[in-house]
Amino acid sequence: MSKPITPSGDTCLPARTRCTPTAAGQRRRSGVAGIDAPEPHELDRWSNRLARMLVQQGAGPGSWIATAGLPPLERAVTRCAIAKIGARPTPAVCTDTRGRAHLGVTTKAARPGLPDDVTWLLLDDHTMLVRYLTGSDAPITDAERRAAHRVH
Numbered sequence: 001m002s003k004p005i006t007p008s009g010d011t012c013l014p015a016r017t018r019c020t021p022t023a024a025g026q027r028r029r030s031g032v033a034g035i036d037a038p039e040p041h042e043l044d045r046w047s048n049r050l051a052r053m054l055v056q057q058g059a060g061p062g063s064w065i066a067t068a069g070l071p072p073l074e075r076a077v078t079r080c081a082i083a084k085i086g087a088r089p090t091p092a093v094c095t096d097t098r099g100r101a102h103l104g105v106t107t108k109a110a111r112p113g114l115p116d117d118v119t120w121l122l123l124d125d126h127t128m129l130v131r132y133l134t135g136s137d138a139p140i141t142d143a144e145r146r147a148a149h150r151v152h
Helices: 040-056 072-084 125-133 142-147
Strands: 062-067 088-090 103-106 120-124
Touching: 040 072, 040 103, 040 125, 040 142, 062 072, 072 088
Parallel strands: 062 088, 062 103, 103 120
Antiparallel strands: none
């Protein structure tokens, strides 16, 4: 029997996430705070990498992307990446949108209790990390967004 996933602060409604770095000198943490919190430009670069991986998996504007079991930093990066490609985040536990998401982002620990009808990117999987760390952190272009095979 698998352990149920509990909501992690996300809501069932897609949120508009501002993910662009602020003006020089200003500090905004995209929901991540603390002494070791990354600078906004680091979050921007990290989310560009993840956004590119989501696009490579077929996500694009209008796609629903499930999230589950993400620590605060990874949740912030993931939500920002989803917003950058024009997709819609939804918690995996949200029954209103569960059938719409065919792609998701989670961790190895949370994966056993999640639906199998979703392709899950495991953020802490070795293969995923290699792809992520060797990927480009350049901003996602409109051409990249349009070229994606849509996953709705």
